[in-house]
Amino acid sequence: MADETVRKQNKKYGQELLHDPLLNKGTAFTDRERNEWGLHGLLPPRVTTIEDQVMRAMENYRAKPNDLEKYIFLDGLHDRNETLYYRLIIDHMEEMMPIVYTPTVGKACQEFGHLYRRGRGMFFSALDRGNIARFLRNWPADDVRVIVVTDGERILGLGDLGANGMGIPVGKLSLYSACAGIDPAKTLPITLDVGTNNRELLDDPLYLGIRRNRLRGDAYDDLVEEFVQAATARWPRVLIQFEDFANINSFRLLEKYRHRICAFNDDIQGTAAVALAGLYSALRITGGRLIDQRLLFLGAGGAGIGIGELIVSAMQVEGLSEDEARKRCWFVDSKGVVVKGRSDLQAHKLAFAHDMEPVSDFMTAIRELKPTGIIGVSGMPGSFNRETVQEMSRLNQRPMVFALSNPTSKAECTAEDAYRWSAGKAVFASGSPFAPVELEGKTLVPGQGNNAYIFPGLGLGVVVSQARHVTDEMFAAAARTLAFEVAESDLAMGRIYPSLARIREVSLEIAAAVARVAYDQGLAEAPEPEDIPARVREEMFEPVYKRLAL
Ligand code: NAD
Numbered sequence: 001m002a003d004e005t006v007r008k009q010n011k012k013y014g015q016e017l018l019h020d021p022l023l024n025k026g027t028a029f030t031d032r033e034r035n036e037w038g039l040h041g042l043l044p045p046r047v048t049t050i051e052d053q054v055m056r057a058m059e060n061y062r063a064k065p066n067d068l069e070k071y072i073f074l075d076g077l078h079d080r081n082e083t084l085y086y087r088l089i090i091d092h093m094e095e096m097m098p099i100v101y102t103p104t105v106g107k108a109c110q111e112f113g114h115l116y117r118r119g120r121g122m123f124f125s126a127l128d129r130g131n132i133a134r135f136l137r138n139w140p141a142d143d144v145r146v147i148v149v150t151d152g153e154r155i156l157g158l159g160d161l162g163a164n165g166m167g168i169p170v171g172k173l174s175l176y177s178a179c180a181g182i183d184p185a186k187t188l189p190i191t192l193d194v195g196t197n198n199r200e201l202l203d204d205p206l207y208l209g210i211r212r213n214r215l216r217g218d219a220y221d222d223l224v225e226e227f228v229q230a231a232t233a234r235w236p237r238v239l240i241q242f243e244d245f246a247n248i249n250s251f252r253l254l255e256k257y258r259h260r261i262c263a264f265n266d267d268i269q270g271t272a273a274v275a276l277a278g279l280y281s282a283l284r285i286t287g288g289r290l291i292d293q294r295l296l297f298l299g300a301g302g303a304g305i306g307i308g309e310l311i312v313s314a315m316q317v318e319g320l321s322e323d324e325a326r327k328r329c330w331f332v333d334s335k336g337v338v339v340k341g342r343s344d345l346q347a348h349k350l351a352f353a354h355d356m357e358p359v360s361d362f363m364t365a366i367r368e369l370k371p372t373g374i375i376g377v378s379g380m381p382g383s384f385n386r387e388t389v390q391e392m393s394r395l396n397q398r399p400m401v402f403a404l405s406n407p408t409s410k411a412e413c414t415a416e417d418a419y420r421w422s423a424g425k426a427v428f429a430s431g432s433p434f435a436p437v438e439l440e441g442k443t444l445v446p447g448q449g450n451n452a453y454i455f456p457g458l459g460l461g462v463v464v465s466q467a468r469h470v471t472d473e474m475f476a477a478a479a480r481t482l483a484f485e486v487a488e489s490d491l492a493m494g495r496i497y498p499s500l501a502r503i504r505e506v507s508l509e510i511a512a513a514v515a516r517v518a519y520d521q522g523l524a525e526a527p528e529p530e531d532i533p534a535r536v537r538e539e540m541f542e543p544v545y546k547r548l549a550l
Helices: 002-009 014-018 031-036 050-063 067-080 082-091 093-100 104-110 132-136 162-180 217-234 247-257 266-286 302-317 322-326 347-352 362-369 386-395 415-421 455-465 472-484 488-492 500-520 532-539
Strands: 122-125 146-150 187-193 239-242 263-265 295-298 329-333 373-376 400-403 427-430 437-439 442-444
Touching: 050 067, 050 082, 067 082, 067 093, 067 104, 082 093, 082 162, 093 104, 093 162, 093 500, 104 162, 122 132, 122 162, 132 217, 146 162, 162 187, 162 455, 162 500, 187 217, 217 239, 217 247, 239 247, 239 266, 239 455, 247 263, 247 266, 247 302, 247 347, 263 266, 266 302, 266 373, 266 400, 266 427, 266 455, 266 472, 266 488, 295 302, 295 362, 302 322, 302 329, 302 347, 302 472, 329 347, 329 362, 362 386, 386 415, 415 427, 415 437, 455 472, 455 500, 455 532, 472 500, 500 532
Parallel strands: 122 187, 146 187, 146 239, 239 263, 295 329, 295 373, 373 400, 400 427
Antiparallel strands: 437 442
């Protein structure tokens, strides 16, 4: 079966074969393959194994002087040999995740126009209006199953990076393949370049996007609609993940498309699931039920409101009314606590606006609301300061302190600060990775509430079941499954997520749980297999060289 696939796909020969990253094996092409495919003379004589290649690549990788250079090295490898690229990442997941994704990918996006070497994925700009379907036919693969698309307006916590945002869909799709085994040949990163309002980029002679301010209003919506129609016409079974759109568009687009096509927004829904899973595991440390918590969010954007909504539905499953559940989630945005009296609230915040006198600062909000956990999704570094963490520790035996803003430079506080200021009492999670902290002879391991725990497995479940839509129940199932995968030994170290080294197993379980929901909800187009986990495993891409047969 695997050989068949390679045989059918491969029409390339000699030099051209070496330049196809999906087929290239470099020095690992066997003697027979070198004969059959015109490769003799084009490679050094010794035939090596993938293990030899991993050894060489790691030597090069570790010799790089900084993380951005490591990113550039991996990016180059991605362009040369995808099998080896994925072998390397999968074998060194904890070491490489921060390079392939946050925080290093943020730096790579900022430098995109300066680092650019070779195209990956597709760009459609505001100037391409009316031509997207035609241009989309330039993509060589006929079976694309997962698209990650951004318009670059809210890249991590770094703001509007315009066309430079392409690093994000590329990075996310690498994680789909590395963490859940989605076949890289079936993925497609896309950037909709609708302009940028970032003056620095517009003035940068090496910026690669169109030089205009952002498209807004109907013109913007029409471009997104044209893209969605073109993509789903060419690949009717494709899953579209909306990524790093600013919240002026993200909520609206999600509502518009989630019931029409197979789509989700990772910043809203994926984040929500990973945060909910973190809460479930944190409760195993702090004791108590989800419905007894009072949560205070700093930040009421896509991530915050998404988490709040999923918590509300999880609390309802545990017996609260919607109204009661909402009253356990409070939000502070840049103007203060989200309360009923405010006239400046955007639509997505209204359902969380409660009765309270206006309060403008976070510390007063903590004193008045007495939360059991604070969740930072504001992109404001340092906003969980000593005073707030100490107050949380005074109010709670084991306060939950989640500093989820990315990249690391935007985290509301560091792991070290949270542990020291709370004298080791805080149950801490962050969006970007932090190193373990030694405190009074104990090693505390901060959990990374990384969306990569959720979206790859969820995507795999959708691909396997060929779900028509992505539902809240799928995210809730993914969150429960993820929390279940956290071992007592993880919790003993304070870690509320499983080790990243186990991510493929975890993704398999999540994919099976999500596919189960798709079948139960009658949303699956694929016939139901007898053994869902076995079917999921069968679908997973493994980075091993397949024999190239004539
Ligand atoms: P967003 O732009 O939609 O929302 C940001 C929110 O923060 C807004 O409500 C804004 O009013 C609020 N804010 C800004 N300054 C503030 C201040 N000084 N005090 C209080 N509130 C303030 O962005 P988003 O998509 O919600 O993402 C927010 C952050 O969460 C980003 O840094 C992002 O990287 C991070 N994030 C993390 C994860 C994760 O860890 N798994 C996932 C998604 C997003």
